[in-house]
Amino acid sequence: MNDVQEFATEGLMTGKRADKREDLKARLVAAACSRIENSGLAGLRARDVTADAGCALGALYTVFEDLDALILEVGSVTLQDLERSLHERMTTVSDSGDRMQMLGAAYLAFARARPKLWRALFEHQWPEGKPLPDWYMERQIGLLRLIAQPLTDLQPDLSQPELMVRARTLFAAVHGIVSISLENRFVGIPVETLDHELERFIGLLLTGLNGNFKG
């Protein structure tokens, strides 16, 4: 089953044309991903991406409104990969505290494995004013739901919205630690120390969560 209709945004596009369009889009996203992973977001050029994708420069603008739209698509893919990684690792254990630890470790591992794609997620400045599209926000929220899951056990008295806010706070804290370390800001610390430090930090949070972190 193909979902061509979803993408045929304007007019009716029949079989072959829609397929080619999909193929082109996929090639562009793939090319952009690998460009970003190799050269970072700042090293992304429309010319390079289209050359890698095997199409003309202008073709990009028949599929995406502009470069930003393409970058957002890459972000969406990265978020999906990240969510899959986290989910996989989290479900290897059943205790909620352990799951939190796994989430932290998996996040760090992901950031190390694809540092530039990961950075791009936060570096990219969406033009002010324009709100991020819903499908992108959903991807972000999916990530938070993953964290909220073990958190529900640890904080059973929280409402759903409170839970999401709490999940965001915890994510943000871990993200801060990982990103400041990987970007080598402030004092540098040995590589292995970071793993221990993060584990200890989450342990600290868990200690607090066991009854001392009432909403």
Added chain:
Amino acid sequence: MNDVQEFATEGLMTGKRADKREDLKARLVAAACSRIENSGLAGLRARDVTADAGCALGALYTVFEDLDALILEVGSVTLQDLERSLHERMTTVSDSGDRMQMLGAAYLAFARARPKLWRALFEHQWPEGKPLPDWYMERQIGLLRLIAQPLTDLQPDLSQPELMVRARTLFAAVHGIVSISLENRFVGIPVETLDHELERFIGLLLTGLNGNFKG
């Protein structure tokens, strides 16, 4: 007393000339600060800065090696301001736990008061390879020492290097929470909620630190 000699990096610069050079430098830094605070780091142009500072475009390059060097100077000023703010607020209370809370609140307040200068601190990409100059690193470390101060009481068994690493971790966590909120990533939360959330979060850390966070 003037400290002209410090800045006369090459050759011997006498009185009037050195003074003018200092004055020019100060005007450039001030102009860059206000440009960044108004338009963000990405909106900084050599032409605008020099126009604001009342000198020719080329003058910038007689005082700084390039734009990056000027931006770094702005960063240094921002770090100084930040450190001053934090110190002031922290010393209004004496209990170490309260001091931690004050540091967090003051950090959030600073980020809100000068959002774009604050962002620039982390946004700015120093060319890879080139290490950040020592005097800049010192400014960063000064900030950590401020955090390490109350932390010493809470974790008396830590060595000095461990203390600095721990301080960095705590700073990074708080920074993550503040920045993800102010940049409006993921689910949005009401403005006042952020203050409570941060306070609660630090409270949680403090709970853990009271005996459960052994190095």
Added chain:
DNA sequence: TGTACATCAGTGAACGCGCGTTCACTGATGTAC
């Protein structure tokens, strides 16, 4: 103190390049009969 010469901070027009986006064109795909 005054004069002649030397230095060099500061000038700003011009260079040079990068790069996102457009648009007149063309050839592959689709439709009508």
Added chain:
DNA sequence: TGTACATCAGTGAACGCGCGTTCACTGATGTAC
């Protein structure tokens, strides 16, 4: 199935602009006597 025409995805040269950095020049400051 085949032919004639219509559409439109895809092309890539050209546009347009922004902007960091340079460099030949000049006038203010400093030095020598």
